[in-house]
Amino acid sequence: MLKIGLVGYGAMGKVVEESIQVDDELAIFAPEYDSSLADYQEKVDVLLDFSNPANLDTIIEYATTHKVPVVIATTGYSEEQEERINQLSKEVPVLLSANYSLGVILMNRILKDYSPILKDYFDIEIIEKHHRWKEDAPSGTAKMFANTINETLNYDFVYGREGVAKRTDKEIGVHAVRGGSIVGEHEVLFAGQDEVLTIKHQAFSKKIFAVGALNGARWLSDQKVGFYDMNDVLFES
Incomplete structure (x- = not known):
């Protein structure tokens, strides 16, 4: 007990x-x-x-x-x-x-293991979505993913984009979406030449x-x- x-x-x-x-x-x-x-x-x-x-x-x-x-x-x-x-x-x-979440922790381990392999061929973007009442942005989970990916990269973090925002080679984009009753959704996008790899986790309840x-x-x-x-x-x- x-x-x-x-x-x-x-x-x-x-x-x-x-x-x-x-x-x-x-x-x-x-x-x-x-x-x-x-x-x-x-x-x-x-x-x-x-x-x-x-x-x-x-x-x-x-x-x-x-x-x-x-x-x-x-x-x-x-x-x-x-x-x-x-x-x-x-x-x-x-x-x-x-x-x-077990799924999120496993996803974080996958990112830790494979981001160093993908970094030279893919641009990296993180997109997180939560309900309209969430107070902090980006989410703590998005920050965790960003820091895990960046352990061996030493890239810059770019939080959202506006105006002239041409992408550089060594950056990780982090974007927050707020609306409705979304429990939690995190997507890490590896965008390469002629191919895209997405690793995604969705929470359907708390x-x-x-x-x-x-x-x-x-x-x-x-x-x-x-x-x-x-x-x-x-x-x-």
């Missing part, structure tokens, strides 16, 4: 609640529940954050005080906040991923993210202090 502290009760928080295993216990910290992590005196086994960057201070204080592992599923952090998360991982186990994050939480609860991502969870690497 695992006692999970869920920070945030928005759309994703509700799906996490629906996806929790029967044997596990969920403590929810959110205004909707009139409950605050800052006021909580008991200890959970692991924290799962599906809220927003404004809660980071409270999460860090609770985690360091009680020595609790933290799964972070929130995106849109500033560079300063990212550094604080990195520092947190020196005191407790931290799992951070822009996306907790449950895939909740299940992945909960699996990550169970895995992290047994880990030593350090900084982890979903590659560690799935591939132990």
